[in-house]
Amino acid sequence: MATDIGIDLGTASILVYVKGKGVVLKEPSVVAFDVDTRKIKAIGEEARLMIGRTPGNIVAVRPLRQGVISDYSVTEKMLKYFVHKSVGKSLFGRKPRISVCVPSGVTEVEKKAVEDATYAAGARDVKIIEEPVAAAIGAGIDIAKPCGNMIVDIGGGTSDIAVISLGGTVVSTSIKVAGDDFDEAIVRYMRKKHNLLIGDRTAEDIKIQVGSAYARAEESSMEVRGRNLVTGLPKTVTVTSEETREALREATAQIVEAVHSVLERTPPELAADISDRGIVLTGGGSMLQGLEQLIEEKTGITTMTADDPMTAVAIGTGQYIEYLGTK
Known part of the structure; x- marks a missing residue:
């Protein structure tokens, strides 16, 4: 009984699709580890909550930057953890077949790094698929026509x-x-316009709740807390969707x-x-x-x-093996 798995190896989150079960896991691609001992403290959601809140010896990092591996050994451990978490360790001795998606512009070297890390995480066979192809399959488009x-x-x-x-x-x-740049644009805007320093997580909340790329019929607003850059004290300001549109215009x-x-x-x-x-x-x-x-x-x-835009790539990556099988 071997399992077919599709992994959407994203910069922000990792989704795992298991054949017959659908998307079984969606967690942030964040790893927290001890700098002194290189021991991993937390992976996924647990590690995300630590971003910007850790003591000096513990760092919470994203081992993937802009869709490619920036820290090989941490990515390998993270993949191993997610594969085990989604299929369990009892695979009757058969390793799973894993298809992983990568951005369409990656180099052969970057592709090879993803392939090697996936084999090291316990795959029997690895297929690399380009993200747009996976997204099209997952969105229900018949790409064979x-x-x-x-x-x-x-x-x-x-x-x-x-x-x-x-x-x-x-x-x-x-x-x-992409999404990370939207967050960074909001952080920059808040600093420039309101003299307010906010973290990436707060920026993401602003993007989700009031972020907009086009004039809304009804403008919305939310309260944001951060640190005043002039006084150095905590401060609260109100941000409107009109302001986020201005912040995100360039991206x-x-x-x-x-x-x-x-x-x-x-x-x-x-x-x-x-x-x-x-x-x-x-x-x-x-x-x-x-x-x-x-x-x-x-x-x-x-x-x-x-x-379901979030899971389309993961579903498509998982179904890609089946698609190959019918060709």
């Missing part, structure tokens, strides 16, 4: 934009502007520009298909309010978000 589908997958570290036809990528681009414009550049390079027949079928958004970053409308306004093409 000879017609163009455009996928915009906005994750934590990278945004992958691709035109897919006949099971492969025709034109694609990967930019290092969202880069994503729209990347979509535009892929459309420019798309063969005319496939461009006609995309015009009919629309653009599909996936990934956690696509949940930013107003992003659909912004892309639609700038390209003139109907844009929609997948039913």
